[in-house]
Amino acid sequence: MSQTKVAPDFLARSTSRKMKAFRLRKVLRWWPLLIILIALVAAAFPSVLAPYNPDLTNLAARLEGPGFRYGAQHFLLGTDSLGRDVLSRVIWGVRPSVVVAVVAVLVAGVSGSTLGIVAGTIEGGVGTIIMRFADMVLSIPFFLLAILVVAALGPSLVNVVVVLALVRWPIYARVAYGQSIEVSKRESVRSAIALGARQWRVMRYHILPEVLAPLIVVATLEVGSMIVYEAALSFIGLGTQPPAPSWGSMLSEGEQYVSTAWWISTFPGLALFVLALSVNRLGDLIRDVLDPKS
Amino acid sequence: MGRFIVRRLIQAALSLFGVLTIVFFVVRLTGNPVRLLVPQNASAADIARLTHQLGLDRPLLDQYGTFLVNILHGNLGYSYVQSQPALGIVLGRFPNTVELAISALCFSLVFAIPIGFLTAYFRGKWIERLLMPVVALGQSMPAFWSGILLVLVFAVHWRILPSSGQGGIKALILPSITLGMITLASIARISRVSFLEQLNKDYVRTARTKGASTARVMVVHVFRNALLPVITMVGLEAANLLGGAVITEEIFAWPGIGQLTVQSVQSSDFPVVEAVVLVASAVYILTNLSVDLLYGIIDPRVRIKRVGSR
Numbered sequence: 001m002s003q004t005k006v007a008p009d010f011l012a013r014s015t016s017r018k019m020k021a022f023r024l025r026k027v028l029r030w031w032p033l034l035i036i037l038i039a040l041v042a043a044a045f046p047s048v049l050a051p052y053n054p055d056l057t058n059l060a061a062r063l064e065g066p067g068f069r070y071g072a073q074h075f076l077l078g079t080d081s082l083g084r085d086v087l088s089r090v091i092w093g094v095r096p097s098v099v100v101a102v103v104a105v106l107v108a109g110v111s112g113s114t115l116g117i118v119a120g121t122i123e124g125g126v127g128t129i130i131m132r133f134a135d136m137v138l139s140i141p142f143f144l145l146a147i148l149v150v151a152a153l154g155p156s157l158v159n160v161v162v163v164l165a166l167v168r169w170p171i172y173a174r175v176a177y178g179q180s181i182e183v184s185k186r187e188s189v190r191s192a193i194a195l196g197a198r199q200w201r202v203m204r205y206h207i208l209p210e211v212l213a214p215l216i217v218v219a220t221l222e223v224g225s226m227i228v229y230e231a232a233l234s235f236i237g238l239g240t241q242p243p244a245p246s247w248g249s250m251l252s253e254g255e256q257y258v259s260t261a262w263w264i265s266t267f268p269g270l271a272l273f274v275l276a277l278s279v280n281r282l283g284d285l286i287r288d289v290l291d292p293k294s
Numbered sequence: 295m296g297r298f299i300v301r302r303l304i305q306a307a308l309s310l311f312g313v314l315t316i317v318f319f320v321v322r323l324t325g326n327p328v329r330l331l332v333p334q335n336a337s338a339a340d341i342a343r344l345t346h347q348l349g350l351d352r353p354l355l356d357q358y359g360t361f362l363v364n365i366l367h368g369n370l371g372y373s374y375v376q377s378q379p380a381l382g383i384v385l386g387r388f389p390n391t392v393e394l395a396i397s398a399l400c401f402s403l404v405f406a407i408p409i410g411f412l413t414a415y416f417r418g419k420w421i422e423r424l425l426m427p428v429v430a431l432g433q434s435m436p437a438f439w440s441g442i443l444l445v446l447v448f449a450v451h452w453r454i455l456p457s458s459g460q461g462g463i464k465a466l467i468l469p470s471i472t473l474g475m476i477t478l479a480s481i482a483r484i485s486r487v488s489f490l491e492q493l494n495k496d497y498v499r500t501a502r503t504k505g506a507s508t509a510r511v512m513v514v515h516v517f518r519n520a521l522l523p524v525i526t527m528v529g530l531e532a533a534n535l536l537g538g539a540v541i542t543e544e545i546f547a548w549p550g551i552g553q554l555t556v557q558s559v560q561s562s563d564f565p566v567v568e569a570v571v572l573v574a575s576a577v578y579i580l581t582n583l584s585v586d587l588l589y590g591i592i593d594p595r596v597r598i599k600r601v602g603s604r
Binding site for chain 1: 308316321433434438442538567575578
């Protein structure tokens with residue numbers, strides 16, 4: 001009698017322990033959110049987090065390695081060729097990356113999705129023209145197109161946002177188009193049309209909610225790419241203009257000192273890599289949640 | 295098959311025309327290039343004269359017509375800096391980029407396809423758990439950082455490979471790895487999905503029940519079918535390679551069109567940048583055209599489906 005009592009109790013405890021471990025692992029999978037949160041805080045309040053002024057030069061402390069002390073100052077990640085604190089510049093560099101990536105994704109995502117839904121819902125000429133145009137934009141190697149446009153408009157952060165939005169909207173348009181063609185064939189949408197719903201109403205209340213999930217996944221993954229492309233444009237001198245700190249321009253400066261001062265390029269690169277990795281992981285996680293089949 | 299080829303050719307021609315149009319209007323609508331040509335202290339009259347001389351004061355559509363006619367004659371304008379035909383400058387640099395891109399593609403295929411196969415075949419085993427995070431890391435690794443790190447380790451620290459320039463196999467290694475990393479992750483992912491799909495197919499079980507060895511089933515049956523989507527992916531990745539070449543060539547001082555792009559942007563040499571974009575787009579469109587045609591030849595279902603769906 002007592003044995004039959006013990007067994008289920010033991011079993012219950014072991015499963016609850018397993019459940020706890022399982023739940024813990026489920027929570028830990030969301031580590032990218034923590035890093036993204038830190039990045040957002042750094043982008044919002046860089047002056048609070050950064051130990052020093054990122055533009056403060058100190059020619060007596062040029063190209064010093066990580067952990068260098070100069071009087072009361074302590075340069076945790078070393079200094080660059082003008083004696084500026086690398087850590088402070090890395091922290092201030094979060095802002096252009098995050099702002100450019102988020103705004104570019106919002107602009108490209110909203111316009112691309114709208115065009116894609118319109119093209120997928122309205123049959124005939126308009127839809128075909130929109131999607132043909134999207135295909136054409138996609139058939140230009142987009143980084144080269146971006147370089148051409150920024151070079152023509154003049155280098156600045158606003159232009160980088162404009163350009164990234166201009167070359168990336170077809171990605172969303174394609175996803176939205178494919179999905180809304182499928183959705184608009186459904187019984188529910190057809191009956192809405194039969195009941196006399198106007199076209200914009202069908203798109204807004206019947207199609208958009210159905211196509212939103214894949215678009216959110218694409219948008220999250222795109223934030224990761226846009227962070228890298230902002231840095232790439234800054235790296236070749238078309239994004240953030242020096243002396244304003246940005247990871248891309250720090251990498252390009254650090255590249256010149258790679259044989260003598262590895263820390264100048266290594267740390268902004270690491271920051272860029274970790275942030276891009278976190279955003280990409282978040283995109284994968286969101287996809288798993290929204291679409292458990294895949 | 296004939297209809298499929300014709301349809302695909304028309305599509306490619308339209309894309310090419312679209313690219314020309316987009317490039318033309320982007321450049322013309324973003325300001326008067328004459329301002330970049332003349333010295334800072336040039337008078338308004340000087341600017342007007344040069345504008346007229348270059349035909350930039352004519353109606354936009356008129357200029358567009360001239361632009362198209364010139365392109366049909368292979369004339370993409372003259373470099374502002376070198377006073378040579380822009381097309382010639384670009385084509386002179388192009389073989390170097392092709393050399394780098396092909397070697398990068400080989401590097402990424404040699405690693406990506408085995409990774410894709412192993413993670414699919416050993417699904418749920420430790421091999422998958424080990425390799426998938428590596429793929430995820432590779433996907434987020436920006437080329438300009440991995441390039442600098444490679445230089446740091448192999449050229450600065452160990453001094454076994456050159457850090458820049460062109461010449462010999464040794465100089466090709468680091469740039470190829472840097473550029474190949476960009477496509478490695480996405481090709482590995484696609485081939486994993488493709489292998490997974492094929493491994494679950496009925497014909498695999500049939501072949502096994504007939505007594506074929508695992509190796510034979512894999513090589514003769516699975517690989518042949520699974521690699522088809524990978525071919526398409528390679529075509530699509532060509533754009534990434536051309537874009538990634540800009541950064542990679544800049545880091546390794548590789549004299550291809552990527553480095554040319556950066557140099558031309560820095561000296562405001564627009565005709566050359568324009569020519570780079572046009573040539574690269576043409577190559578990209580033609581690559582995808584040939585991939586599609588090749589695909590149609592290898593896999594008859596493709597051409598039947600596409601023509602039939604009209």
